[in-house]
Amino acid sequence: MKAVVFEAYGPADVLRIDDLQDPAPGPEDIVVRVRAAAVNPKDTFIRKGRFKDFTGDSFPQQTGFDFAGEVAAVNDRGTFQVGEPVIGMLDGWKGKTCAQFVAVKRHQLAAKPATLSWEQAAALPLVSLTALQALRDEGAIQPGWRVCINGASGGVGTMAVQIAKCLGASVTAVCGAESHARVKRLGADACIDYRQTDITRSGRLFDIFFDVFGNQPFAAVQPILTPTGTWISTVLKPEVFAAVEQTRTASGQKARLIVVRADADDLAHVARWAEDGRIEPIIHAVYPMDQIAAAHRQQETKHTHGKIVITIA
Ligand SMILES: NC(=O)c1ccc[n+]([C@@H]2O[C@H](COP(=O)([O-])OP(=O)(O)OC[C@H]3O[C@@H](n4cnc5c(N)ncnc54)[C@H](OP(=O)(O)O)[C@@H]3O)[C@@H](O)[C@H]2O)c1
CATH class of the missing domain: 3.90.180.10 (Medium-chain alcohol dehydrogenases, catalytic domain)
Structure with a gap:
């Protein structure tokens, strides 16, 4: 072959x-x-x-x-x-x-x-499994929650916006201005251009901050997390492991790392959403x-x- x-x-x-x-x-x-x-x-x-x-x-x-x-x-x-x-x-x-x-x-x-x-x-597959497992398993997302997706216009980000909406959240998308129309069409309630606005100083508050792009450390995001909010990283690096370890048993703000795993049930779940037109690659x-x-x-x-x-x- x-x-x-x-x-x-x-x-x-x-x-x-x-x-x-x-x-x-x-x-x-x-x-x-x-x-x-x-x-x-x-x-x-x-x-x-x-x-x-x-x-x-x-x-x-x-x-x-x-x-x-x-x-x-x-x-x-x-x-x-x-x-x-x-x-x-x-x-x-x-x-x-x-x-x-x-x-x-x-x-x-x-x-x-x-x-x-x-x-x-x-x-x-990979991006929708990452978004689903991050938001559902690491973030324990609930309907009505305020979710920020940092890097919302990329592979994982476009799925995370759509899956957060499927799970009933209100979504703030952080990405370049040229992608705002597209991520709004995918369901984002608000868009922030990271070149114009530092989301960590925006005064907004989030139940989940999904740092898809990987440039917003836990400490920088804590001021815009609710007292029990969760920061989720995609990046396998020592600072992330340390933040996760420090908040492993915390009842307040938490740091989590997503490591996507192959799972037939999850894949069938996102495939059904795609077939029903609820998410779009x-x-x-x-x-x-x-x-x-x-x-x-x-x-x-x-x-x-x-x-x-x-x-x-
Ligand atoms: N741990 C895991 O299981 C797992 C799974 C999947 C992915 N990942 C990791 O997650 C990361 C993202 O993956 P991906 O597939 O989504 O990558 P991607 O498709 O390459 O994402 C690129 C996006 O990042 C945005 N971006 C660039 N600079 C930015 C900034 N300063 N702030 C916010 N957004 C910015 C870009 O938006 P603009 O063009 O609008 O600037 C672009 O749409 C990668 O590091 C990947 O390795 C980890």
């Missing part, structure tokens, strides 16, 4: 297409013929070697965690049939979805929403597989509005 690989950690130019053996399905594996994949910041960090403690030093490595495609072979006992359209997200540190075939586990899959194209479907651009380096470079600008999708011929 054709697959995107890299032979060393480095800039986007290390990515190339190679011929690999088709994945041989292990026990309980499901092999998917991939139609579209999506790029996430995680793919670019892994490619650069930022997580080499987890990704190791053996090459070639593959890339990609999100996918949409059709079941090509089934070794698990039964929920999916060959030919069935599915979506999913790999967990762990080994990306593999920018390829014609990928072997996955049952908990990484859900049926593809029939109303979405392959590209839209591939744009859904936002696509910044679609690239063919042989332009994967350009796709990674776009992701690295930190100004991608929605998702970068890769079509797999």
Whole structure:
């Protein structure tokens, strides 16, 4: 099969297409013929070697965690049939979805929403699972709560705005002014341009501050959190671990870290919302597989509005 690989950690130019053996399905594996994949910041960090403690030093490595495609072979006992359209997200540190075939586990899959194209479907899993698990599990979101999404125009942010609205919150979106019309259409009640206004000095008060972009430390956000409010970070770094540890048993303000996990029930939940039109995957651009380096470079600008999708011929 054709697959995107890299032979060393480095800039986007290390990515190339190679011929690999088709994945041989292990026990309980499901092999998917991939139609579209999506790029996430995680793919670019892994490619650069930022997580080499987890990704190791053996090459070639593959890339990609999100996918949409059709079941090509089934070794698990039964929920999916060959030919069935599915979506999913790999967990762990080994990306593999920018390829014609990928072997996955049952908990990484859900049926593809029939109303979405392959590209839209591939744009859904990682970012919607992150937003759902952050707001519901780490933030314990309740209807009527005031939620701030910092970085509301990106992949996770556009999903977090929509999922917070599905869960009954009032949403303040922080992003560049050029995206305000789009995030309002997605449901944001108020928009703040971070280039004009420092949200931590805005005088607003939030039950949840979801720091998707990762530039607003817990201490800076505490003045705009309610006395029992929760700050949620997406960034795995020592300052975040320390804040989480310090507030682990706190009854007042809390710091939490989201680490997204593959979960079939959660994936089916967001897929239903997408099929019902309650959430919409936002696509910044679609690239063919042989332009994967350009796709990674776009992701690295930190100004991608929605998702970068890769079509797999
Ligand atoms: N821990 C986990 O499980 C997990 C899961 C998913 C993602 N993440 C992490 O979450 C972060 C965001 O991921 P993503 O996929 O949403 O990235 P993304 O799509 O690249 O997000 C980029 C967005 O950030 C906004 N932005 C840029 N500068 C900003 C600033 N100073 N203040 C506020 N917003 C700003 C941009 O808005 P403008 O263009 O409008 O400026 C852009 O829309 C990444 O670090 C990623 O690794 C972690």
